[in-house]
Every structure is written in C-alpha cells, then in structure tokens.
Amino acid sequence: MPVVSKKGQQMPESPIRKLVPFAEQAYKANKKVYHLNIGQPDIKSPQVAMDAVTLHSLEILAYTRSEGSEGYRKKIADYYKKNDIDISADDIIVTTGGSEALLFAMGSIADTGDEIIIPEPFYANYNGFATSSGINIVPVISKIENNFALPPISEFEKLITDKTKAILICNPGNPTGYLYSRDEIKKLAAIVKKHDLFLVADEVYREFTYDGAEHYSILQEEGMEEYGIIIDSVSKRYSMCGARIGCLVSKNKSVMATALKFAQARLSPPTFAQIASEAALQTPQSYFDEAITEYTERRNLLIEKLKEIPGVKVGEPKGAFYCIAELPVEDSDAFAQWLLQDFDLNGETVMVAPAAGFYSTPGVGKNQVRIAYVLKKDSLLKAVEILKKALEVYPG
Template sequence: MPSISKKGINMPSSPIRKLVPFAEKAEAEGKTVYYLNIGQPDIKTPEVAFDALMIMDRKNIAYSHSAGGANYRKGLSDYYKSVGIDVSDDEIMVTTGGSEALLFSFLSTLNPGEEIIIPEPFYANYNGFAQYAGINITPVTANIEDGFALPPIEAFEEKINANTKGIVICNPGNPTGYLYSKEELERLRDIVKKHDLYLYADEVYREFCYDGAEPFSVMNLEGIENNVILIDSVSKRYSMCGARIGALITRNKEVFDTAMKFAQARLSPPTLGQVVAEAALKTPQSYFDEVISTYVDRRNALVEGLNSIDGVFCPMPKGAFYCVAKLPVDSTENFCQWLLEEFDYQGKTVMMAPASGFYASPGLGTQEVRLAYVLEKSALLNAVEVIREALKVYPGRIQQEVNVSEKENSI
C-alpha cells in the first residue's frame, strides 16, 4: 500500500472539530447539544448580499482576475479608508478566505525551516498553515490571569534568533477575545523594526470590539510599512463564513507580486463569493450596531455565568466572540469528551473546544476551554447550567483556588 506523506502525517487535526463524532452520537441519542466549539455565528447575513445573488445578471460564472475583481477591490479600498486604513486597490489581493491569505503570506515570505513567533494561545489552524509552508512556530505565552494581554517584549526578544522571520498576531484575538491596545502594538512595532521582521496581522474580527474599545490596525503603525501584511475576511464581519472570501493587504510590492504567483496558480478566488462580498460592502451601520449589541449581551451572559460557577475563572473579552475559561478539571480534553459521551442535564449537553489545541507549548491549556458565544442568550444560559451541574459530578474534578478579585475584575 502506498505511504502517506510526512507532511500529511504531521498535519494536525482540528481541536475545534475533532469532537464532532461524539456530538453527533449524543444528538442521535436524543440529547440537545449546545455547540460552543466553533465560531459559526447564527447572525443573519446582510440582506444586500442575498439580493445581489437574486439580481445577478451573468451568462456564466467565469473566473475573476487572480487578485480578485477590480470593482470589488476598489470597493474594499473605500471600505478600508472609511475605517482609517489608507490602502489602494492595487495593494489588496482577494483570496479564498483569510486562510489562503495567511498561507500565501507565509509562502511568499518564509523559507522552509524558518520561524515565526506567535503569542499563545492562538487560532489552532495557524499550526496547519505553518505545516503547509514547512515553517516552525515559536510560541510566546500569554496568561489567563491577566486576560491574555500581550506578553512582555522581553519574552519576544528571548525567542528571536537567526531563523526568526516574523511575528503573527490576531487582533481582536481568537481564541481569547483580547484586544491589543495601540501601545501594545507600538511595542511590537519597535521589535519588528529593530530585527527587520514581518508582522502578519489577522484582523478579521475588527468590527467586533466592545465597551467603547476601538481597534488599532497594524497598517497604521509608522516606520514598518514594508514589514506589515494584513489578513482579512468577510466570514465573521457579515456572518458569511461559507462565502470563502478573504484579503491579503500589503504595501510591500515585492511581497504582493510574489503572492500573485500563488494566486495565479490557483486561478481565481470564488466568483459568487465576490459577488456577495462586494454587495455586503453596502451593509448599513445599523446592522453592525445591532450585531454588536447582541454579542455584548451574549458575552455578558456567558462570562458572568461561567464566573458564577465554583472554581471557574473566565476573563472578560473586549472583542471577537470567544472567551477562554479555566475549569477545575484534570483535563479539558477528557471533560469535553465526557460531557458528550456520558453526561446530560435534563437532556442537554455542551460541546466546547479544549484549549490545549490552541497552544504550541506542550502541557499548556490542559485546564482551559474556548467557548464561542454564537448562540442565542437563552441557549448560552442553558449551557452554563449544564457546565455547572457537570462539574458537580465529573470524576476528574480537582480543587482549584480562584482569586475572588480576579473574578470580579474579569466582570
């Protein structure tokens, strides 16, 4: 029998989706499963996006330009200018989701065996993209106790060596929901400039910032204009995950031209996805106002509910629609599977993502879970009660001290 490639063997499984068979079995047994494991919003896609499909006047669905349709790229340029990011349409490449944008970025700027530094916990699929590109991830650990703030710059300095070529951040963050401040980003800017590194920034959750907080884009960091590569996507912004439209944005013409070679090799990004994405640029601000209000209400219900459980600690996120909670269990891998296989409370159970899959350092995150507040508030409150009751009887529960002031500060 022919062998599997080493790259295929080393490709990590998704920690977000690997419990799906257990959830499907639980549903087959008649249980209600609250899916808090994946960032698939239940928010409605803007009507203008669907309208564009209904009135589309095309004789066939043809390839677009490899960099994306000209009208859409011009519309994107106008959108970015409207949020304070001054980029031209020839600095924007439309991609098949944000995933392809990051992959093209890695392939265009990094050689096999070179390294990137990422604050952990980080979006688990970064591991997969690194495996694709044959590069190595060096983690710098952020702590749940301080809400996953940017680690000290000294911690980055300690990791930099001759093989280090870049730093990756997600802002607002997946899985933590942490929003980096302008001051934190400026500290990163200084180290990027000092060592002449690339700064790859995943800003797909830009619209989702709470409590008066505003995002600061890496594109507005002065002095590193040619070092910055911005990754974006319509998936979360317009609740259009299946459209598979993202963007790679850079002022570095050499990087852009190199990425175009990879873009040409895959021919074009999805044509229908670009149709709805271009139309979505006309989404009124009232849509986002309502969505943000909904997420704030859900966030508060979930985080306050989790912190009301004995032994649980969850910092209050400032953005995105995720939170990470620390649970008083031996292993959240075991606990999450046990919830689906062996436990229900009044016929209900919960699916969460064990956080160890969001860390690169072995042994970290074993007591943490990521939860996505993408369900209605009533479902989130029910999920909290399931977790509360489950922890009362879980065989692997441990005694865990949680500082009361930490809980109060997290809320």
C-alpha cells in the same frame, strides 16, 4: 504498502472540529447539543449580499482575476480608508477565506525551517498552516492571569534568531477575545522594524470591540508599509462564513508580487462569493451596532455566569466573540468528549473546544476550553447551567 507523507502525519487535528463524530452520536441518542465550540455567528447575513447572488445577471460563471475582481478590490480599499487605513486596490489580493490569505502570507515570507513568533493561545489553524508550509511556530505565552495581554517585548526578543521571519498576532484575538491596545501595536511595530521582521495581523474581527474600545490596525501605524501584512475575511464581519472570501493586504510590493504567484497557481477566488462580498460592503453601520450590542450582552451574561461556577477562571474578552475558560478538570479533551458521550441534563448537553489545540507548547492549556458566545442569551444560560451541573458530577 504506500504511506502518507510525514508532513501529513504531523498536521494537527482541529480542536474545534475533531469532536464532531461524538456530537453526531449525541444527536443519534436524541440529545440536544448547545454548540459553544465553533465561531459560527447566528446573526443573519446582510440581505443585500444574499440578493446580489439571487438577482445576478451572469450568463457565464467565469474566472475572475487571480487577485480578485478589480471592482471588488477598489471597494475593499474604500472600506479600509473609512477605517483610517490608506490602501489601494493594488495592495489587496482576494483569497478563498482568510485561511488562504494566511497560507499565501506564510509562503511569501518564510522558507522551510524558518520561524514565526506567535503569542499563544492562538487560532488553532495557525499550527496547521505552519506545518503545511514547513514553518516552525515559536510561541510566547500570554496568561489568563493577566487576561492574555501582550507578553513583555523582552520575551519576544529572547526568541528572535536568524531563522525568525515574522511575528503573527490575531487582533482582536481568537480564542481569547483580547484586544491589543494602540501602545501594544506600537511596541510590536518597533520590534519588527528593529529586527527587520514582518508583522502579520489577523484582523478579521476588527468590527467587534466592546466597552468603547477601538481597534488599532497595524497599517494605521506610521512606517509599517514594508513590514505590515493584514489577513482579513468577510466570514465574521458579515456573518458569511460559507462565502469563503478573505484578502491579503500589504503595501510591500515584493510581498504582494510573490503572493500573486500563489494566487495565480490556484487560478481565482470564487465568483459568486465575490459578488456577495462586494454587495455586503453596502451594509449599514446599524447592522454592526446591533450586532455589537447583542454580543456585548451575551459576553456579559456568559462571563458573569461562568464566574459563578466553583473552580472556573475566565478571561474577559474585549473583542471578537470568544473567551478562554479554565476548568477544574485535568484534561479538557476528555471532559469535552465525556459531555457528548456520557452526560446530559434533561436530554441536553454542550460542546466546547478543548484549548490545548490553541497552544503549541506541549501540556499547556490542558484544563482550558474555548467558548464562542454565538448563541442567543437564553441558550447561553442553558449551556452554562449544563456545564455547571456537568462539572459537579464529572469523575475526572
């Protein structure tokens, strides 16, 4: 009997999506489910992007260039320049979501058996991308006690070997909502220069920062031209997750020439989605101002109410729209499944993402969950009330 590959067997399940069958069972039982498990914004996609697809004049839905259409890349470069990031169209490869940009980056900078250091908890799919690329993740643990701040640089240095190729960060962070300071980015820049490593920064949540804090990109830092690689996406910025358009950005010519070969192998990014994404760049600042105001209010409400639940500890996000909450349970996987299968409050329950899947260190994060505050405030209030009642009666 044929067997699947070892690599396939090692591919991790998504902690965000693996509970979907239990959610579907809950629907069939006529339960209402509040989805705190997935970062799908409920903010409307920009109308200008939707109109661009509806009103297109194409007669043939043809391939675009493997690196993405030149017009779109030029406009992305203009966007970066407005954000004090000096980039040209030649420094950009358009990808099928930020996910493909990560795969291209890993494939371009590391070989089978090489290592990438990542502060954990981190976006769960980094585990999957690394596994599919034959790369080993070396975690450096950040802790909820200090709000998931960058671990001391000495902790990174202890982990660097001749197999180390890069440090990867998400800024602002998914799943923690942590926003790296300018000083922390400078420290990371110094260590990658010292050890001839790449610094890969997943910056898809760049627009979403709170409390007056500003995002500082790795490519705003002087001297990072050969070391810095940005991963970006329209998914969260414009609430266009289904467009599946991202990009890989670097001024390192060797990296970009190598990544282009991966891009050529998959032919081209989707045409309609590029049309929508190019139009989205016309979105006025007021769209983001309103979104940030809304997310700030949701964050404040969520954190306040979570802190009122006995035994719950929560990190305070400064960006993105996620937080990690530590619960008084032994196993958040079992708890999340129980919420969907066995619990409801007046016919309603919640779906959370168990946080162990956001770590690569075995056993860490077992009593934590990631919560996405992408629901309206009244729904967040109901969801937290359900969570509180559930914890009061949960047998585990």
